[in-house]
């Protein structure tokens with residue numbers, strides 16, 4: 001424990017210049033964590049608004065998130081952040097957490113609601129929905145799981161391979177794969193079962209079967225097992241962006257939109273961040289960040305003691321390449337996300353809120369009945385309108401008109417009698433894999449080890465934390481805390 005007086009530490013913070021590259025949730029959280037202890041912070045965002053993938057808009061007068069929307073209710077770091085930002089009262093638990101799988105049938109997709117499960121693995125293979133999904137032979141094959149010798153997950157870490165070997169290919173393909181493919185565009189063979197379903201390994205050893213292990217992890221009470229574990233923010237996730245922006249402006253942080261970090265040079269006492277000519281688009285951020293380049297001022301390089309890379313793997317790789325650091329930036333799956341407000345028409349909406357098709361059953365990779373999932377959206381939409389979000393594996397030739405028509409056609413298959421499209425928004429997005437992908441932790445550690453060799457450089461964001469707001473918040477807080485400690489206590 002150092003005996004440096006607090007005043008000395010505060011003075012050190014005040015002279016530690018921080019430049020954050022990227023104004024998504026990772027960059028904003030990093031900026032706030034630095035600014036709140038007195039570090040002068042400049043944040044650079046190349047787009048005309050802050051928030052990155054987080055975007056909330058009004059469609060037909062209904063406030064909806066256009067890409068990320070939900071977070072886990074059991075994520076402590078995000079819960080703490082929401083408390084600190086005064087947003088706890090805005091947290092709305094899902095009203096319906098049920099998940100269905102759409103099967104291809106000659107008459108169109110047929111949706112089967114999954115019974116209580118973990119990662120799609122059912123606790124009871126004899127449950128009627130399981131039989132409907134995999135047929136009688138599939139159920140008998142799945143039952144063999146009970147008769148096989150127990151296997152510890154330590155020997156088989158791949159979720160897909162484990163389920164296939166114990167319960168058969170049908171359980172893997174029709175209950176497990178639709179969830180990982182629909183959510184992340186990741187095959188279950190690439191998911192680390194220990195990370196995706198914590199505790200399953202020990203439960204498998206105790207129960208002797210995979211279904212039995214899932215049964216041990218589920219609450220005894222059926223209603224409790226079906227209780228939604230996800231939440232959203234009333235008014236949209238952009239509230240998180242707005243709250244962080246407001247806090248940063250109060251702390252005199254310099255927030256710049258339409259400014260791209262172009263390159264980095266290392267100087268004897270830190271870094272210079274070089275800026276590219278600004279995008280001429282009008283700033284439309286949630287607060288009023290400054291935009292010096294748009295105002296005609298020359299973009300001076302920014303000196304920094306700490307540079308936070310929070311702009312994604314490709315940008316980070318490009319920025320550090322000149323410094324002899326080679327980072328892997330694997331291509332990411334690209335999805336089109338279509339949000340629709342439709343007339344309810346005569347359709348009966350009795351399907352689960354989230355539907356993942358078995359590949360080939362529908363054009364969409366996932367379908368969310370947003371109004372069924374969230375009471376607030378349902379109330380805003382009223383009985384006459386439905387809010388739906390569908391994602392599609394992106395094809396370069398698709399344009400917004402095609403995609404909206406495809407989404408409406410899929411909706412009409414699922415809910416015959418649904419009316420026409422009243423309003424729609426389409427976004428094309430890359431999907432960073434979750435932290436539970438096999439090898440993710442090793443890749444993150446290797447990236448941080450490579451970046452950490454350069455004094456004053458750190459990296460945060462979905463490429464390192466794994467995709468998902470709660471994972472990013474937890475990882476960013478930990479990483480910034482580590483760096484703040486090193487800077488203030490003198491070992492950086």
Ligand SMILES: Cc1cc2nc3c(=O)[nH]c(=O)nc-3n(C[C@H](O)[C@H](O)[C@H](O)COP(=O)(O)OP(=O)(O)OC[C@H]3O[C@@H](n4cnc5c(N)ncnc54)[C@H](O)[C@@H]3O)c2cc1C
Pocket residue numbers: 021022023024025026027044045046047051052053054067068069070071259260261262310311312315335337429430431432460461462463466467468469470472
């Ligand atoms: C369709 C979709 C749905 C999702 N749904 C959910 C969900 O329901 N729940 C959930 O938790 N997560 C969800 N996610 C994941 C989550 O949205 C992301 O993991 C998270 O928002 C990423 O935050 P980030 O700050 O790491 O990156 P980003 O949001 O990508 O922010 C990086 C920012 O850096 C900027 N930038 C890039 N290069 C430069 C440069 N050179 N100079 C300046 N700025 C630069 C970019 O413009 C961008 O704004 C979803 C993602 C997508 C795409």
